Amino acid sequence: MVPRKITYRMYPTKQQAERLLELLGLHQRVYNTALEERIRMYRDSAQSLGFAAQCKGLTAWRKQCEALAAVNAQSLQVTLKRLDLAYAAFFRRVKAGETAGFPRFKAVERFSGWGYKTHGDGWRLHAGDKMQHGHVRLSGVGMIKLRGKARTPGEVKTAEVQHKGGKWYLSVTVECEPQRAGGTVAMGMDWGLETFATVCSGENDTLSVANPRFLDKPQRQKLKLLQQAVSRKKNKCTNNRRKSVALLSAESRRIADRRKDFLHKTSANLVKQYGLIATEQLSVKNMTANGGEYKKGLNRSILDTAPSTFLNLLKTKAEEAGSLWVEVPTRQVKPSQTCHRCGIQRKKLLSERTHRCSCGASCSRDENAARVMLNWALVGNVTGQELSEVRSRGSLPTLIQETPPIAALAV
Numbered sequence: 001m002v003p004r005k006i007t008y009r010m011y012p013t014k015q016q017a018e019r020l021l022e023l024l025g026l027h028q029r030v031y032n033t034a035l036e037e038r039i040r041m042y043r044d045s046a047q048s049l050g051f052a053a054q055c056k057g058l059t060a061w062r063k064q065c066e067a068l069a070a071v072n073a074q075s076l077q078v079t080l081k082r083l084d085l086a087y088a089a090f091f092r093r094v095k096a097g098e099t100a101g102f103p104r105f106k107a108v109e110r111f112s113g114w115g116y117k118t119h120g121d122g123w124r125l126h127a128g129d130k131m132q133h134g135h136v137r138l139s140g141v142g143m144i145k146l147r148g149k150a151r152t153p154g155e156v157k158t159a160e161v162q163h164k165g166g167k168w169y170l171s172v173t174v175e176c177e178p179q180r181a182g183g184t185v186a187m188g189m190d191w192g193l194e195t196f197a198t199v200c201s202g203e204n205d206t207l208s209v210a211n212p213r214f215l216d217k218p219q220r221q222k223l224k225l226l227q228q229a230v231s232r233k234k235n236k237c238t239n240n241r242r243k244s245v246a247l248l249s250a251e252s253r254r255i256a257d258r259r260k261d262f263l264h265k266t267s268a269n270l271v272k273q274y275g276l277i278a279t280e281q282l283s284v285k286n287m288t289a290n291g292g293e294y295k296k297g298l299n300r301s302i303l304d305t306a307p308s309t310f311l312n313l314l315k316t317k318a319e320e321a322g323s324l325w326v327e328v329p330t331r332q333v334k335p336s337q338t339c340h341r342c343g344i345q346r347k348k349l350l351s352e353r354t355h356r357c358s359c360g361a362s363c364s365r366d367e368n369a370a371r372v373m374l375n376w377a378l379v380g381n382v383t384g385q386e387l388s389e390v391r392s393r394g395s396l397p398t399l400i401q402e403t404p405p406i407a408a409l410a411v
């Protein structure tokens with residue numbers, strides 16, 4: 001079974017919205033109080049306060065506080081669990097020698113929401129046909145109207161209420177059957193201009209997908225001629241002009257189709273082979289926005305390969321197959337500047353296509369980046385020291401750096 005998330009926009013009435021804000025404030029208070037308790041406990045007695053102890057404390061607190069007693073108990077435990085996870089992530093970062101931000105007190109504006117662990121306990125979804133639109137009943141709030149739809153309907157498991165930019169959302173986790181067969185091998189993938197994709201899995205396993213230039217020089221020339229033919233015909237009502245316009249749009253469509261076909265086939269093939277895909281979070285906007293004149297040529301090649309479309313297709317297909325999708329935080333990991341073998345960082349110019357390191361590592365720039373990402377995804381560090389150990393166990397570790405679905409929390 002594959003977990004998927006469906007996000008609905010909630011449309012509460014004015015009264016319901018007020019009640020939702022009250023609930024948000026209560027969850028925020030529980031979070032901050034629990035954090036304060038942990039800090040005080042450690043300061044006063046050098047002892048750490050765990051999740052289980054805090055759950056007990058919560059039960060006592062609910063007995064004294066009427067407002068808290070009215071809030072669904074499981075959802076309050078989920079809030080405590082979130083703090084527990086923030087602590088765990090903090091200590092993991094400390095251990096890994098990374099910059100470790102201590103869990104912070106949160107203002108209500110920065111408090112994102114709360115969650116429910118079991119369908120039917122504190123919330124019930126009444127979705128429409130194929131899980132499109134419908135209502136949700138939240139305990140203490142009532143029936144709230146929903147808009148949104150599932151790409152794949154499934155068995156309803158958990159939910160999160162989210163408050164973003166003054167709007168309310170319900171993110172529902174469902175479990176569904178995988179819709180395509182996925183591979184089992186873990187890989188890291190770097191995306192580039194020289195090579196469309198560089199995929200690394202094992203020590204000597206590197207796969208390169210060449211960059212198809214759909215807009216090469218003759219192709220651009222052809223488009224230009226067709227465009228000129230249209231603009232030469234000033235009178236917009238003639239048949240001749242209509243013909244030229246049709247020729248131009250047919251040619252543009254042909255290029256777009258070829259590109260789409262390539263992106264679909266490439267992503268499908270990768271998902272068929274690999275069960276874990278680690279790649280960079282790419283922001284094409286950032287890559288193309290600030291280059292100015294000098295980067296124009298580069299920009300065109302970037303847009304020509306349609307990276308964001310490709311990554312979206314790959315991600316969707318990976319989800320359909322139930323594969324693991326790991327987005328490596330570029331700023332933190334710096335895949336292209338880091339050596340996959342020794343972890344030393346050195347700034348490379350964009351023109352440097354080879355990775356050579358004092359430790360003896362030598363491979364293409366893209367291959368190095370792909371390996372760094374794979375290592376990070378598998379063992380949480382860039383050099384992958386414990387990689388062989390992980391591999392020998394024959395299973396993929398669960399070091400995925402994202403909020404785990406509530407179903408996975410052992411409350």
Ligand SMILES: [Zn+2]
Binds near residue numbers: 344357
């Ligand atoms: Zn090195």
